[in-house]
Amino acid sequence: MSKVIIDKEICKGCGLCISACPKEALSISKIQNSKGFFHAEVACPEKCTSCTFCGLVCPDIAIKIYK
Amino acid sequence: MKKIFGKPECMTDKPFHYCPGCGHGIVHRLIGEVVDELGIQDRTIGVPPVGCAVVMYHYFNIDMTEAPHGRTPAVATGIKRVHPDKVVFTYQGDGDLAAIGTGEIIHAANRGERITTIFVNNAVYGMTGGQMAPTTLVGQKTTTTPLGRDARLIGYPIKISEMLAITDGSIYIERVAVNKPANIIKAKKAIKKAFQIQLEDRGFSMVEVLSQCPVNLGLTSQKAAEWIDNTLMKTYPLGVIKDKSGE
Numbered sequence: 162m163s164k165v166i167i168d169k170e171i172c173k174g175c176g177l178c179i180s181a182c183p184k185e186a187l188s189i190s191k192i193q194n195s196k197g198f199f200h201a202e203v204a205c206p207e208k209c210t211s212c213t214f215c216g217l218v219c220p221d222i223a224i225k226i227y228k
Numbered sequence: 229m230k231k232i233f234g235k236p237e238c239m240t241d242k243p244f245h246y247c248p249g250c251g252h253g254i255v256h257r258l259i260g261e262v263v264d265e266l267g268i269q270d271r272t273i274g275v276p277p278v279g280c281a282v283v284m285y286h287y288f289n290i291d292m293t294e295a296p297h298g299r300t301p302a303v304a305t306g307i308k309r310v311h312p313d314k315v316v317f318t319y320q321g322d323g324d325l326a327a328i329g330t331g332e333i334i335h336a337a338n339r340g341e342r343i344t345t346i347f348v349n350n351a352v353y354g355m356t357g358g359q360m361a362p363t364t365l366v367g368q369k370t371t372t373t374p375l376g377r378d379a380r381l382i383g384y385p386i387k388i389s390e391m392l393a394i395t396d397g398s399i400y401i402e403r404v405a406v407n408k409p410a411n412i413i414k415a416k417k418a419i420k421k422a423f424q425i426q427l428e429d430r431g432f433s434m435v436e437v438l439s440q441c442p443v444n445l446g447l448t449s450q451k452a453a454e455w456i457d458n459t460l461m462k463t464y465p466l467g468v469i470k471d472k473s474g475e
Contacts, residue, residue: 164229175249175442175449181409198248214409216233220253221244226233 163206164227165215171223172200178215178224184208187215236260238269242286249449251439252281254406255348256288258416259317262423263290272315275304277324280354284319298329301336304343315426317344322363323353326388330362333392340397340431344422347388347434350441351460358444362386365463370444385463389436393470399431401470405438405461407453414466425473438464 165186167178172194178201179187186208187201194200201223203209211228235241239260244253263269269290276284278297285292295303300318308316325333325347336343352370353359359372363385367376377385393401400422404415415437422433438460440452447455 171243173248177249177449177453180450180453211232213233217409217412218254220246220248220250222235222239222253222257224233225231227229228232 163203164209164211165203165206166225166227167201167203168223168225169194169200169202170196171221172198173221174198174200175220176201177218177220181214181218183212183214184210236264238263238289239287240289244287245283246280247441247443249440249442249452250280250354251350251406251437251441252348254412255319255346255415255437255439256281256284258406258412258419259319259346260288261416262420265420266423266427268315268423268427271313272317273307273311275300275307275316275318277318277320279321279324281319281321281348282355298324298327299332300324300329301332301341301343301345305336305339305341308341308343312342315344315423316342317346317423317426319346320348321354322347322349322351322361323356326362326386330386330388333388334395337392337398337432337434338395340399342426342429343432344426345432345434346419346422347436348439349436349464350439350444351385352441352444354441354444358441363388363464365459369446387464389434389469392432392434395432397432398434398470399472400425400433400468401436402468403436403438403464403466405456405466407438407440407456411466421473428473430473436464438466
């Protein structure tokens with residue numbers, strides 16, 4: 162199970178989490194969600210250290226983080 | 229694995245209506261986390277503004293009442309005086325607090341009302357389409373200042389926090405930002421302290437939050453966050469502007 166779970170229907174693809182991630186574990190998906198946004202996704206879950214930076218900057222609280 | 233981060237319990241599951249990259253959602257979450265941590269969900273009353281955050285009551289599972297444009301501190305004053313045991317906070321943008329509601333906030337602070345104000349400053353009118361706000365920077369382009377704000381013609385960005393700091397009724401005023409993780413952690417501490425000052429019945433407390441409005445600034449989310457660091461903070465430096473909580 163991934164340590165970071167992004168709710169792709171809530172995510173608006175602003176990309177703030179991607180620039181906040183110190184491990185570059187996140188990226189923008191090539192698939193749109195039902196609202197037409199290219200949402201963020203966890204591209205490299207093995208790099209994640211559960212630092213919570215992505216969740217802190219997420220304006221839509223679309224990210225749940227486990228440790 | 230244990231969940232270490234998610235939506236605060238006092239918030240509803242409804243997704244925000246804000247634009248991608250908007251700072252309002254971050255400020256909402258910080259308020260939700262502070263309300264959860266202080267355990268005051270059942271006795272908190274919020275007063276949302278007129279502006280982008282006008283339907284803030286959809287997102288919180290706490291009592292809220294809407295106020296006319298800029299009159300949020302007046303409505304909060306009434307609620308707090310009738311229910312002194314409740315925790316009353318107002319949530320205002322720069323168009324609400326620094327423009328039409330300037331009179332209300334100055335007198336609420338001067339009276340030392342036991343309320344907490346969260347002042348979200350993004351240097352532009354958001355909901356109405358990116359017009360110049362009183363907090364717009366000199367030279368900043370908006371839809372009503374297409375050549376940049378001309379100080380000779382329209383004046384200078386207003387510094388409400390510094391103005392309120394000279395009133396005797398205000399106890400704690402701090403300016404924070406929500407553009408990057410380090411600043412967001414500091415912002416949460418400031419919001420928590422502002423609520424605690426109200427719980428201690430000390431006086432007026434306010435946190436000014438520098439927030440990004442990528443759509444109306446005409447920038448990407450990342451560039452808008454950098455713009456706060458590189459440009460907005462030169463006019464509105466972060467830090468504690470007034471703290472009489474230790475006296």
